[in-house]
Amino acid sequence: MRMISTVLLAGLTLGLLAGPGLAADNGDGARLANACTSCHGLEGRSLGVTPVLAGQAEEDLLAKLKAFKDGTVEGTIMNRLIRGYTDEELAALAAYFSSVTPEAVTQ
Amino acid sequence: MTLKLSRRQFVSGASAGLLAAPFALPHLARAQGAAKVVVIGGGFGGTSLARHLKRHNPDIAVTLIEKDQTFSTCPFSNGVLGGLWKMSDITFTYDKVKAAGIDVIHDLASAIDPDKKTVSLKGGDTVSYDYLVVSPGIQFVWGAIEGYDEAAAQIMPHAWQAGPQTELLRSQLEAMEDGGTVVIATPQPPFRCPPGPYERASLIANYLHQEKPKSKLLILDAQENFSKQPQFEEAWERLYPGLIERVPASESGQVMNVDTATMTVSTAFDDYTPAVANIIPPQRAGQIAIDAGLDEGKGFCSIDPLTFESTVHRSIYVLGDASLAGAMPKSGFSANNQAKACGEAILAAIAGREATAARLLNVCYSFASADYAFDVADIFSVEGDTIKLDIDEGRVMAVGLSDEIHKQEAGYAHSWYQNITAEMFG
Secondary structure (H helix, E strand, O other): OOOOOHHHHHHHHHHHHOOHHHHHHOOHHHHHHHHHHHHHOHHHOOOOOOOOOOOOOHHHHHHHHHHHHHOOOOOOOHHHHHHHOOHHHHHHHHHHHHHOOOOOOOO | OOHHHHHHHHHHHHHHHHHHHHHOOOOOOOOOOOOEEEEEOOOHHHHHHHHHHHHHOOOOEEEEEOOOOEEEOOOOHHHHHOOOOOHHHHEEEOHHHHHOOOEEEOOOEEEEEOOOOEEEEOOOOEEEOOEEEEOOOEEEOOOOOEOOOOOHHHOOOOOOOOOHHHHHHHHHHHHOOOOOEEEEEOOOOOOOOOOHHHHHHHHHHHHHHHHOOOOEEEEEOOOOOOOOHHHHHHHHHHHOOOOEEEEOHHHOOOOOEEEOOOOEEEOOOOEEOOOEEEEOOOEEEOHHHHHOOOOOOOOOEEEEOOOOEEOOOOOEEEOHHHEEOOOOOOOHHHHHHHHHHHHHHHHHHHHOOOOOOOOEEEEEEEEEEOOEEEEEEEEEEEEOOEEEEOOOOOOEOOOOOOHHHHHHHHHHHHHHHHHHHHHHHO
8 A cells, every 4th residue: 555656756855845835745754754853853954963864865764774674783762663664664764854955944 | 803813813924924935935825725723832742733834834824822931841851850951951932933933822721612713812812713733731630639739839849840840849959958858759640751750760869869968769659660660770770779769559659648837748658758849749631621621521632543633622633741642651752743743634634635644653761860861762553543552562772781872872862852842942
């Protein structure tokens, strides 16, 4: 059901690039990311030691998330949280955060 | 409708326009016109919700009703009690919230009329809404502990709503002579911040250990077991051996009555006369939620977990500590996550779309000292009419970890606080 196609990801990315007004129609990645930003900062632009996710390369983000999931990388909380996410959800999250500009454009 | 309200509507609309203009990007025209969302309560739930809506649809007229001029966070308030940081470090104004185009009204919401879709304010104004979000937090059930009322809380502070109560308890700890006993009395669940009393015990112990080493800390506990218990007990043994004593429920830990005249705190079997008594009483949803009948006499409010709409009145949403959100604890993190899920549901409703289920998280860091923290990290899913914990095992950080890991955790806790407060007040 939750098939993330290339077309959908491209659409999601375009939607975000088109400006904050369009974000009312948040895609899967953006909606999922709402839960992450409580620690990682608004739109993944962490102000503290929690890693900045905004604007990271999509393949790097996905590789890191998958490494947390299969236990090849150990974090303090990520290994535990990631257990609840499907691979499709991780792909949507990586696509979303990679599409966000690292500099704040909204408030 | 009063003239004041009309002016507010005008100002709100103007500031929304100003906010949207600098983007210089077209946003989707709303055929329905500007929807009006009123939010009661400027804490983690209400402020996060208001900001989320405005960030994602600047056309929405968002009004936030909050009685206080500033907000002091319960998270990190135990650090103020322990002297790790100051009250000013955990206190925020609504200036940036207002600058974001949200109409902040500093007044107390005194009544809701779900038929007319209006909220009455104590100051006399009436505010109308299309969507109402109720996020009032908790209030205390005065008298549940015999002798413990609002007046008693001035002598035996609860400090379970951060602000003057936090400062009162801190000043009592500072004034206490070395060798005194500090009592922390906990309530039966459900209460705000399940690990909070034990973090508080840790950070007060940290202060006593450093400044008043002959003193003792006694937890009179209405619970038999508690959140992150192995991690707390490990930390106490490592950091403050012998300083903290706990009387669990099975050994008559629950405080039944207090007498502020004699500074006596009593369980069913024992009377204690501590130098400082921190009494955390039983809790229920804020009064506006009770008055509106949203709790159905249960003390907290049932919600549709998909949207956070009240099951009593579908046009009213309930967030945060006031809600019954399945397995989610009453925490600032939960309220912030719920606010974004609820916000997406409201955005969808305004746009005429179906709401989709959110993934919800709760991460809760607890400090045992300035450099020693640990966490519980949970993921939840909407299942039917409730919110279920996805994975029941391995939720909390392991015991037996190095000081270095716990120090790293303390850094992450600060980072979390910086990011979540910036999302609301930055």
